[in-house]
Amino acid sequence: MTPREQLRNVALFAHVDAGKTTLTEQMLFLSGRTRALGSVDLGTAQTDWLDVERARGISVRMATTVIPWKGATINLIDTPGHIDFVAEVERALQALEGAVLIVSAPEGVQAHTEMIWQTLRSRKVPTLLFVNKMDRAGADADTVLAEIASLTDRDVILQQPHGAAEAFSAVTALDHDRLVDRLATFDGAVLEQYVTSGSVAPSYLHERLRAAVGAAAAFPVLFGSAKLGIGVVELLNAIEQYLPSPPPGAVDRAASGVVFKLDSDAAMGRVAYVRLFGGRVRARDLLHNATQGYDRKVTQIRKMYAQAHEDVSEFAAGDIAAVCGLGPVRAGDVLGDPASVPRPSAMSMPLLSVRVRPTQPGDFPLVLAALQELADEDPLLDLQWIHDVRELHIKVMGVVQVEILQSLLQSRFHLDAVFDPPTVIYRETPARAGEGYEAYTMPKPCWAILRFLIEPGPRGSGLTYAAHVPANRLLLAYQREVERRVPEALRQGLLGWQVTDLKVSLVDGQHHLVHTHPLDWSIATPMAIMNGLAATGTTLLEPLYQFRLTVPEEFGRKVMGDLLRMRANVESQSVNGGRHVVEGHLPVATAVDYPAQLGMQTGGRGVLAAWYGGYQPAPGDVHQTRARIGVNPLDRAKFILAMRGALTPQ
Numbered sequence: 004m005t006p007r008e009q010l011r012n013v014a015l016f017a018h019v020d021a022g023k024t025t026l027t028e029q030m031l032f033l034s035g036r037t038r039a040l041g042s043v044d045l046g047t048a049q050t051d052w053l054d055v056e057r058a059r060g061i062s063v064r065m066a067t068t069v070i071p072w073k074g075a076t077i078n079l080i081d082t083p084g085h086i087d088f089v090a091e092v093e094r095a096l097q098a099l100e101g102a103v104l105i106v107s108a109p110e111g112v113q114a115h116t117e118m119i120w121q122t123l124r125s126r127k128v129p130t131l132l133f134v135n136k137m138d139r140a141g142a143d144a145d146t147v148l149a150e151i152a153s154l155t156d157r158d159v160i161l162q163q164p165h166g167a168a169e170a171f172s173a174v175t176a177l178d179h180d181r182l183v184d185r186l187a188t189f190d191g192a193v194l195e196q197y198v199t200s201g202s203v204a205p206s207y208l209h210e211r212l213r214a215a216v217g218a219a220a221a222f223p224v225l226f227g228s229a230k231l232g233i234g235v236v237e238l239l240n241a242i243e244q245y246l247p248s249p250p251p252g253a254v255d256r257a258a259s260g261v262v263f264k265l266d267s268d269a270a271m272g273r274v275a276y277v278r279l280f281g282g283r284v285r286a287r288d289l290l291h292n293a294t295q296g297y298d299r300k301v302t303q304i305r306k307m308y309a310q311a312h313e314d315v316s317e318f319a320a321g322d323i324a325a326v327c328g329l330g331p332v333r334a335g336d337v338l339g340d341p342a343s344v345p346r347p348s349a350m351s352m353p354l355l356s357v358r359v360r361p362t363q364p365g366d367f368p369l370v371l372a373a374l375q376e377l378a379d380e381d382p383l384l385d386l387q388w389i390h391d392v393r394e395l396h397i398k399v400m401g402v403v404q405v406e407i408l409q410s411l412l413q414s415r416f417h418l419d420a421v422f423d424p425p426t427v428i429y430r431e432t433p434a435r436a437g438e439g440y441e442a443y444t445m446p447k448p449c450w451a452i453l454r455f456l457i458e459p460g461p462r463g464s465g466l467t468y469a470a471h472v473p474a475n476r477l478l479l480a481y482q483r484e485v486e487r488r489v490p491e492a493l494r495q496g497l498l499g500w501q502v503t504d505l506k507v508s509l510v511d512g513q514h515h516l517v518h519t520h521p522l523d524w525s526i527a528t529p530m531a532i533m534n535g536l537a538a539t540g541t542t543l544l545e546p547l548y549q550f551r552l553t554v555p556e557e558f559g560r561k562v563m564g565d566l567l568r569m570r571a572n573v574e575s576q577s578v579n580g581g582r583h584v585v586e587g588h589l590p591v592a593t594a595v596d597y598p599a600q601l602g603m604q605t606g607g608r609g610v611l612a613a614w615y616g617g618y619q620p621a622p623g624d625v626h627q628t629r630a631r632i633g634v635n636p637l638d639r640a641k642f643i644l645a646m647r648g649a650l651t652p653q
Contacts, residue, residue, distance in 0.1 A: 100250075112150040134225070186211060264334060353383055355401065432460075440534055495629075545618065547617055
């Protein structure tokens with residue numbers, strides 16, 4: 004078992020095609036973990052092992068491997084770069100202490116790079132920046148450094164690249180005095196040492212830089228070419244020297260961890276990749292799944308080396324391992340004590356819904372089971388099986404994810420299915436404040452009286468709930484049941500969409516000592532909530548992309564016309580180096596097919612980077628409703644009969 008001080012839990016992040024997987028392959032090769040250098044282009048990369056990844060040359064799932072380096076053990080996570088798979092990035096953030104953000108030298112800092120950077124900063128993750136592809140045409144170190152400087156004023160350049168593009172040949176360490184000058188601009192201790200003695204010892208400078216990096220107060224910048232293997236040794240050295248080990252003192256606590264990735268194994272079933280934050284886990288231990296509320300016995304613990312693994316008897320706080328035997332575990336599940344597990348990051352959310360139809364009707368149960376397994380691995384898919392109409396629906400980030408899911412069904416499960424064109428996921432929010440009331444007292448035995456105050460909330464606030472009813476009027480156990488039922492009742496509003504950005508307050512309620520049954524609240528709550536929404540009315544909310552559009556200057560006028568037609572809110576535009584750059588917000592509904600259109604218009608030279616930009620009220624001429632599933636609680640008599648099993652929903 005590796006001592007905590009020698010562990011480094013590190014993830015690689017970047018925009019798509021910045022070279023993360025190639026860099027991982029070089030690290031594996033240079034560390035001696037692999038004997039041959041894998042290639043993305045040839046489909047031999049160790050960490051891109053899915054058929055669809057090798058066929059497309061992109062990563063769609065995070066990959067984990069262990070790299071030994073100068074006495075340290077680096078648990079390395081290679082994350083996907085495409086925005087459609089940002090959920091993988093979110094889960095990786097729960098497992099690490101350090102990050103390497105890769106910037107492609109020819110393309111510079113991309114919009115997705117900025118989004119990852121801001122997320123790393125919000126979580127105060129110690130980060131190294133690696134400027135990759137210095138050997139490619141268009142590589143310009145000065146331009147990239149200027150863009151990095153726009154991200155942070157604490158960048159610390161550690162190297163001098165020699166040449167660029169075809170002339171790129173090596174990197175050398177930056178002059179010691181220049182590093183002293185840089186650190187002295189924001190580290191008072193370095194400045195004081197220099198003023199007092201006239202010099203700063205290299206060991207002291209290293210100590211101060213390591214402390215600053217560990218506190219996420221300084222961000223070293225390195226250069227290289229993963230394809231040529233230049234600068235990779237220096238990056239591995241920087242990971243070992245500057246990125247922190249896991250925090251001390253956690254091994255003696257109760258076992259506590261999070262599942263950040265799932266795999267399947269033909270012999271062992273579901274394999275859960277666990278980052279442990281407290282205690283230790285041994286084979287045969289009984290481990291509690293706090294998210295789902297069950298216990299399972301650990302049957303095997305593995306250290307993963309890309310596609311290979313080594314069985315180990317235990318692992319401890321700070322480490323990462325693959326655990327077998329945890330039953331129906333899902334990605335994101337918390338194991339053991341939840342108190343020590345950091346909250347997950349929310350970088351994005353699915354804005355599109357897709358209906359999935361098996362090509363062979365008899366395959367319906369198999370497709371349902373396969374999609375459920377994929378949804379356990381990526382809970383944001385939010386699989387919905389609508390029994391009444393026999394339909395399967397999933398939520399996705401974009402059309403690339405749809406194509407990947409269809410390929411996975413074929414290659415992994417040997418199933419064919421049709422994925423309907425994605426539809427936009429709208430939402431609703433209360434138009435004004437109002438009350439919802441329900442007195443469910445007939446037909447007996449039943450008694451549940453509720454009164455809610457429903458108020459609009461700030462945009463992006465979701466649901467805020469509060470109860471202000473004394474326990475002698477409504478038992479606390481019943482109040483907890485009402486609280487549990489409120490989010491369910493808000494899944495479908497007056498227009499059929501989920502209701503959000505609101506405050507719901509339980510202001511009155513009453514139970515009956517004889518007639519009340521706990522299930523009465525599952526009937527009364529949605530009726531009272533829908534009664535309240537009928538009083539408040541709802542406003543349709545449409546989802547937005549935040550976007551950056553980059554095209555050759557000659558296409559600028561054309562794309563500005565496109566953006567106007569798509570109802571874009573243009574917030575900035577500029578022309579740099581012959582490229583027209585436009586930034587702003589764009590309705591998802593008008594932009595779903597635009598990337599393909601842009602590619603045809605510009606001969607593939609236009610780039611649209613788009614990510615979640617929130618929801619806003621839709622214009623008055625946009626009317627989008629969704630058919631309700633099940634009986635509407637506003638049809639009170641029919642809803643009661645249906646909920647009591649006296650009526651089959653149509």
